[in-house]
Amino acid sequence: MSNTRNRFDHINQRIDQAFKASGRSLQYPLTLLAVSKHQSLDKIEALYQLGQRDFGESYLQEALPKLSKSPHNDIVWHFIGPIQSNKTKEIAQHFQWVHSVDRVKIARRLNSQRLPEALPLNICLQVNISQETQKSGFSSTEIHTAIREITRLPNLALRGLMAIPKPAQQIVQQRQAFRQLRDLMQQINQDFGLNMDTLSMGMSNDLEAAITEGATIIRIGTALFGRREK
């Protein structure tokens, strides 16, 4: 517990410092998403007791039992992992956010499988911002065609963009990828008359760079929970 508290305090200090250094107002909305993949329900509970409400999972099989066992109905669950077509139904029904929409087909399925009585599912489109051949995500050119169709899906709320840039040691390089994502969202908002407001970017090792470039959700795993269990 005290370890959890120390890590939680430390992350919040890093966030505060990054805000100060970037000159951003403290009113700027930033959500700390606790990435709980391969972490136990006990650790989730410990963070919940400290006030954490947003949790992110990457693997549906692992996530579903945790979601059903968790006693709290005010946790906001985010799906952030790779999505196979046959998993969209349960994702659409159990999560409030999906950060990793990387194909129009997946968006269509999530839209049709979202229960009509539920609020629209918040989604981010994953962008392959460092153009890595092995990584999923829209390229910054093909995303425009996708946006046209996805904005017509009534059970989805297109909130913004998500990226996992190629790891870089230097803050200058880290910032460059995050800035590209921010610029892309601005451009799309302009081109399509949208007001997407979410940049899901930054993890344990590069959250300062992400905040400096305008992240609104940072996804933090190991720096909050400690090393992942297998």
Ligand SMILES: *Cc1c(COP(=O)(O)O)cnc(C)c1O
């Ligand atoms: C695992 C994961 C994270 C968290 O990574 P850490 O380095 O542990 O902070 C963030 N985003 C995604 C998409 C992940 O899969």
